[in-house]
Amino acid sequence: MITFSGVARRSRAALVTALLTAAALSTAAGAAPTSHPAPGPPARPATPTPRTVSAWLPYWDQEGAYQDALLHADQLHTVSPFWYEAVSAGRIDAHPGAGERRIIDGLHRAGTKVVPTVMETMKSGALAAILTSPARRTEHADALMRTVATRDYDGLDLDYESIAATGDATYVSVRDGFTALATDLCRRLHALGKQCVITVFPKTATTGRIWDYAALGRVADRIRIMGYNLHWSGGDPGPLADTRWYDDILTRATALVPAAKLEMGLPAYGWDWPADSTSTSATKHVTWKEAEALRAAKGAPYRFDEVSGTPYFTYDDGTESREVWYQDARGVAVHLPVLRKHGVSGTALWALDFEDPEVWPVLAGR
Template sequence: MRSGPGRRSPRGGPRDRAPGSVHGPTHPDRPRRRADQLHTASPFWYHAVSAGRVDGHPGAGERRVVDGLRAAGVKVVPTVNETLKPGVLASILSSPTRRATHVRALLEVARSGDYDGLDLDYESIAATGDAAYERVRAGYAELVTQLCRGLRAMDKQCVVTVSPKTASTGRIWDYTAIGRAADRMRLMAYDYHWKGGKPGPLSTPQWYDEILRVATAEVPAAKLEVGLPAYGWDWPADGSSRAKHVTWKEAEALRVAKGTPYSLDPESRTPHFGYQEGDQRREVWYQDARGVAEHLPALRKYGVTHTALWALNFEDPDLWPVLAKG
């Protein structure tokens, strides 16, 4: 999720809680450097533009990249997101004919690229209004069911990325139907505080406890992947404008440049600091290896052993041994 309060599986043994998947916009070559702790790479390669059309971004399906990842033992399950105008996705999901057309277009992507599967990351349905909510929710669940059936018939993986669901958020996602159909359901467990809101942590142990309590009640823990943030946001302290994105490296470099001591927030267990920029006071909240180590017990509590990373090359290098320990 890239807006609003709220992305792979390890090979077993002591690495059971490593981020077996990486999800996002970083260069697809990079997962090969962490192949001992990864099993899946999901580069952002495709986007849906209509019921019958799914376009590739520049470089999508580059044979050198796919072959290199496979040689390193990393499965290639590219992400398909959508750039549809408001209401268009709802109209596709609500029509059996248009929905079937879209499933065929997605299966053609999986077939043409000789991939190991697809990751479906359609987020605009989360903002569906009350009038269309139930119809769109049911339509998306049916789309996922049909797509996963088709991918499985091709011996390919079906992964679905969703927003976290709590008692008051995420109602558009039918976790039970998605969890039944998909091989993996990825929870975007980040942006608890987002770039368009007030400053604060991107995730907290308490929030993880709530979203995993809901998710594991509807989906087997073995099918879940928890997406961990490897980045942060740099806000005006008063929240008067949108935050700037920072990677872990950028956040730490800024903290050092400003001469600010390292501090782990006692409640969220995430690093943060403030600094002065001209007349403006700013706050930076981000995540690092120490913070993730404080959050992993929430996953263990619910039996979730698979994690995802948003996104590769944003992260604190010390995160990898932390994840290897679980």
């Protein structure tokens, strides 16, 4: 069943922080984590470019993200509106604006597939209880299929992240339960000619609890790796991504999943930390647009960390020193050779209307 719940009443900032914090919990558990000067408008290519990019469309910036998607439809093969949340075995709630037909129809006319994301932030143990029960798994798969049937969708993207908080004693059974759910769901979606996409944490040398890449790679059409939050809101300042980190992630991923099925998730956002690790001030989420506006307002010089391949700057807010790390087109250009090295051409942008506009010609030339 699809209902509007308390999810619809959450503030944008609270939900964004909750989602990206959940994505970063795997780092705290010993695993991989999840989630320049302002340029002018990007030049439009003279001929259609390879459609190697998918992107998430945030419901809290729905119109801006939709217009951004239309502007770059020649590069976007798939848009995943961040529209649904699984809250129990038989219930999928809708975020505000979910299923807007104008957006679905407009993207389809532009030649872009619409594969909405179903996420979850269940309380500890709730997802595990669903995944380890065959009856509840079937009930949940039924609910997901009802969701995809509500509109002219081209498939579903599952972004389930509670595995990071699953205890060691139940980790294997929960992981295998998710594989069973994904196998059932993908089979059903494929029977209808629809796509099955799974979003996962990065797997690295220090990975702890994570979904089964190899098994999911056999049943899903695409596996999206959240290549961001190397440093996150709950930790010390630093880059959200790193060339060496990407190399480690893709070395392991391509050994388990065909490179053609992989999409590397690229951040179009950043974090604004207090520079003093003992500070009690909040770390703030910023999009590329917000980071650049803040940098300009503070008159802070643009800096680029050559080691990680990411921009950053520092400023004084009147009470303390702050440090902002984010991602822009220059950083993406530094990271793309790592993807090429591993034969990965797919990318997934988090998220539309967050990004440096110059990232599109960079991706077009990849």
